[in-house]
Amino acid sequence: MSLDPWGNTFWSLNALYIHDGVSKRPHVALSDTVHASGYFNSFILAERPRLLSKPIDELLVKMRLGRPGSLQSFDAVIGSADGSIPVAFEVARQTDCRFGYTEKQGDGRVLRRFDVRRNRLVLVVEDVITTGQEAVKTIMAIEALGGQVYPMIGTLLSLLSGETLATPVGELPVVALSRTGFDTWSVAECPLCRLGSRAIARPRANWKDLTTSLK
Secondary structure, eight states, X not given: OOOOXXXXXXXXXXXXXXXXXXXXXXXXEOSSSEEESEEEOTHHHHTSHHHXXXXXXXXXXXXXXXXXXXXXOOSEEEEOSTTHHHHHXXXXXXXXXXXXXXXXXXXXXXXXXXXXXXXXXXXXXXXXESSSHHHHHHHHHHHHTTOEEEEEEEEEEEOOSSSEEEETTEEEEEEEEEXXXXXXXXXXXXHHHHHTOXXXXXXXXXXXXXXXXXX
């Protein structure tokens, strides 16, 4: 298992799980149809805000935001619901901007509790980007209200094979603190199931069950 520096930090904080090939250890059921060899639980960091503030600070440095001479000119920071909420809040706090998050509605996402100002730039951030589809749905929700998307996406962890994401506003650079990866498969093609590993659904809620045998 190869970890980059921040991947190693997340691992040491018990916020990152990656299956090591031992059949007795469980893997992750992301949904009824998709399994994964790992999972990033950003709520482990959010439980202790000081743990979250450091990686966000480093991410902003990497994005050249929130510092003298930086590129910052956005009005708000928006994340998708769930794991991205504390990430978006901390980015907004450190950059002194407005904060919000999108929520699911059907197959898409909407800004139900928050608004964006027309023609003002909005920065999209995530805790982890797997396929990028949640970020795309968040971008569509921002555009639907007349906001403009900042030409960069920030995330703590990216599983994308490249460093950009195709979105409704074009290819956007994805700036990630870590690119430590893990694999995903359809249930029918999951090699860990064939190995005899047990799949655990709702990994955040069952985090102890997922990770106890690892340590």
